[in-house]
Amino acid sequence: MGGGRRMKTIKLSNKKFDKLEKFIERECDYILDRASDYIDTETANELIKNNESLFDLQEAINKVKR
Numbered sequence: 001m002g003g004g005r006r007m008k009t010i011k012l013s014n015k016k017f018d019k020l021e022k023f024i025e026r027e028c029d030y031i032l033d034r035a036s037d038y039i040d041t042e043t044a045n046e047l048i049k050n051n052e053s054l055f056d057l058q059e060a061i062n063k064v065k066r
Contacts, residue, residue, distance in 0.1 A: 017064075020061070021061050024054065024057055024058045024061060025058065027051075027054060028051075028054060028055055028058050031047055031048065031051050031054070032048075034047055035047045035048055
């Protein structure tokens with residue numbers, strides 16, 4: 001089917017966008033806080049790696065201009 005990556009569009013009200021942004025920020029902060037409990041260990045690396053898509057989403061949301 002063309003093989004190209006297709007972009008998706010999600011429409012959110014400002015209120016829902018803000019809620020999503022805050023939720024993702026809290027989750028990322030929680031993961032980083034847990035990872036800091038295991039500094040310089042494989043556990044910390046796994047926590048971050050296993051949640052990489054959440055951090056990618058946070059980065060994308062931070063780039064969105066309202």
